[in-house]
Amino acid sequence: MAKHDLDPNYLDPNYEPVVNHSDNTSFAHVLQARMQRRTLMKGSVGAALAGVMGMGLAGCSDSDNDDNGSAGGSAQSDTELGFKPVAVSNENRVVVPEGYSAQTFVPWGTPITGDYPEYRPDGTNTGADQENQVGMHHDGLHFFPIDQRAGGNSSTEGLLVMNHEYINQSALHANGPTKAVDNGGVRPVDEVRKEVAAHGVSVIHIKRDSNGTWDVVFGSPFNRRITGNTEMDIRGPARGYSKLVTVYSPTGTETRGTLNNCAMGPTPWGTYLTAEENWHGYFATADAQRPREYERHGVNDNSRYDWELADTDADEYMRFNVSTMGASAAEDYRNEANTYGYMVEIDPFTPESKPQKRTALGRFGHEGVIFAPAKEGEPVVCYSGDDSRFEYIYKFVSSKSYHAATAGGYLLDEGTLYVARFNDDGSGDWLALDLKDAEFASKVSAAQGTMVGDIQFDGFENQADVLVNTRLAADIAGATTMDRPEWGAIDPKTGDVYFTLTNNSNRGKEGYDDVNAANPIVENATGHIIRWTEAGSDHTATSFDWDIFVFAGEQGTETVVDGEAVITLDDTNIFNSPDGLWFDYNGRLWIQTDGSWAPPYENNMMLAANPVTREIKRFFVGPQNCEVTGVVTTPDVKTMFVNIQHPRGNWPDPSEDRPRDATVIVTRDDGGVVGA
Template structure:
């Protein structure tokens, strides 16, 4: 997540690891513009904005029984005492709960099970849990709640903590060791590549209640080097033909995997979020397939992988410059093989992951599926996590049949983008050939062209610019869809709208909507669920400000459990964490909300310098898994050089900080959160 620093008369952007620069220059409506018109239509003066927003949030979306399993809608309990804001280097959970730190970066899971050491090799890392834990799901084995496959994303790395050779160097969280000529040690690059991607590991609860890793044939790593198949309308087109795959059917690796998705046929989808920064490109002329995603003429990439001190196209592919006579002679098209959702079958370790191109190409935060209904289309939602980008929906062409469903359902259908209207209505605009201006005359030759250029297509059809769409969730009873909008300080006065109501939006909010008819429909009704912020600027569903028990900002991770509790995770950027207007919020945290009453309680606070992200429970809801990403990231460069890390979590003492998973249970064995 990026944080932007705002100074009157001047805006400078501080990008967090992997974030991209602002690239949406379209004239599409801002979500803030929509809200402002909605308020003006009600005859409200701008000075009364807070009061009006409170009134809008106190209204409820019309309930649609078509989505409910029964006429009555139960309201979930939040049966715990909220924890206070914390700036301590530890995890705090409510009284009556216990927490175990689990599978930190470097935990061995496969092969010869190489033990974690700070100076481990790149090949060792391929057999160990990756770094920067993020989205995650628990796949039970034989229906068990004590034995299953835990699958989790690893968004990026912090090289200074990854490499023992970085000790003593003055490196900030973006820095990495380099040779004097700017090249990189090849094994360090391989280690960074292998610390990216996805971990699949069997885990089991012992009689003591502790969880441990089980050596199993299902355990594996998917990394930035893993061969992957391209599928859907973009596969085999000129857009994705490279030296590695001249026929455009394959690519290698997945990077910057943020949130995830779980299909109705029980496979895992890993999102490729801020992948564009990994690529260098020296070409003077770069077309929209890269510029619209933040790639511009530059010699550098995020980690300079293309400058490894060993000649190998596993490194060279991160230089997208045109070097050969055609695209199959170099890697000018390599960036076009990223920005997709990657499907992985957890139970088939020999199957190649598949990039499903009909879900669109952008900075996918994740993907969420509406409950699958026999004989009806499969519906999936995804947010593009960048300032002023969009929310999308995919509707399959073929109906869902549980007996035969598989990933091919994601290869044919219609991709839509959301438009939020000022009166609280909304519509889904099709990104399909010949519709909404997507014609050859307007620069879109065919469906593959539209999908490779998803953002440009959304610009043309008139989608609403949002405040960084992050995670989504679907209420299993009402069918209402929730999305977090984490923040956007680049939204200026006058650019507000109904769905993005605040200029200089430091604190973010959560929007929700109800589809008309079914999730496959093309219209919806929307409203705001909560405005994050301090005790003056925030608003809950009832229109009240948040308080000491639930004040939060920068909502990011989101999950709704089977009992309808809405779990909210925060990601205040490490560049501003515990400083200025963000000091009041302390370390990043996780809260839980009642979707009916809007009641919110703080459930967990994490250690120093981290992001709380990824949440899921076992089927019986008695064990919860939560991820802690990049503890210690706020360590200044000089302190790092001196060995003074600001966090030593989870091991304590003088240990280097490591991302890890939390295992949370109730002392009485009850349902988590109830």
């Protein structure tokens, strides 16, 4: 996600440096090659967009009159958008359609565990307090019905699990953060403790009363905070690998904490996977020669919050200094950053369980993960985007088969990780990142001794090395560079896979890919949404067909299929920088934005889309300067939870001086289905 904060030093591009300098084919180049007609993006951008042409997809119907919907037989009426669209807004409040209500819920600082320390509006809560309170910068979330493990689908009680991506230091502390440069080169340890604790994940037991009001179930054993210091196991092929060895875990099997948790994914067996996205900025190294594991991600001598400078010798903070200091890796934290960059599995129904870092899914800037529908006796399949400019989209296929009675996280420890290549003709291939795969092994052999981007490539020691260096492996495989692939979603009726490509301000600039007038989106400021159908509608397939679902942009922006505009954006649905993406249980596609706050878009928003007709309507607008991120409903689709991150000023409480990230509960006044 594009990151914004009240601190001007924390803005893109420093937050998400471009670290892919390979010469792999860009997605923009592929789209240009497939172009049959160009349409003009009307307005100030004035750029040429590619139409989405040619080959009709087996799962992607474009006909407004297709009563049966896409392949899979869904009825168009199931996904009708029955609400009146809302206008853009620059007000510091949440806007929802007529006939709907919105209320804030579980804002940052809400006590949920321990001795339930109350939130203090003056910022004087301690680090210990924050370890027992809801974290900061709410992001991806999911609602687990309280009776899910028993086969139920309660819509009145459950576990709301959410990520806390990063922090606003100015709001977190009473007088803002103490800077090391002004404090003898150190930071107060309790400030650092509080910042670490404000990251991670919250598990919150919630229940709706007879009046329809949702409350936290205080005292519930399910309430839990997972932070940047929580003990975790390392699982999968990288478990025990030498490049994960630290003084904390000489065997390379454990680590502490999860950070920069962006999107997520519920598993078919009822657990929660949280994504570690831009984890690279939390670490600092003084080593002149940095390992490729750090170079390809941007770990350098400047950490984001200076946690390694806490005025203590406690190693839970010293570990953020990943310099070589001891005689071996077992005597320092030179490998600590290699224990980050994974999907982390949390069992919300087992509070005493230890989170598991699933290394088979690869190490990169995970935005989230999305699972294909699990089928009895078949492999588990999931997808993940690497949210940075010119990075890739991945798919994991498990080696072992899914059986509902015994399924668990072990299914994510063995399998094949693939990376996507989008071909000029609208087809695509999944390229295995596995040394046992003959094609990949041949490419690895051919690349040895050469420069792969900025890295002198000397081979991979083993499959664990491939996964710790997933980005480098994808470079070598020949994957297609993308414009910041973020959230994914799978249509529950057709199986089609959708991904947001949020934006890429460097696309077409000097020194970057595809500097030419015919490029579909030069200096892509507004983004688009791609979708594909796996061959034979089989998610384990190694090939697919793709198209573009919609180009984002201002009024008049067209998405063209077979020479005809299937979507022309207007005042009811202009948007930029699509980010969050989710299909509800009735098949509506919800699109959230994290882009420009300038006219004509104003505040960030959430829209609903009919995947069959491509009708899109604006449903929700957030307060000023926020990102609208994370959405889920109860199983009956009558209560919607939406997260608001980094709001401005004193939202949601005008009586307080500090902004508080919060969840917004949206319901229909008549008690009906949200969006219908």
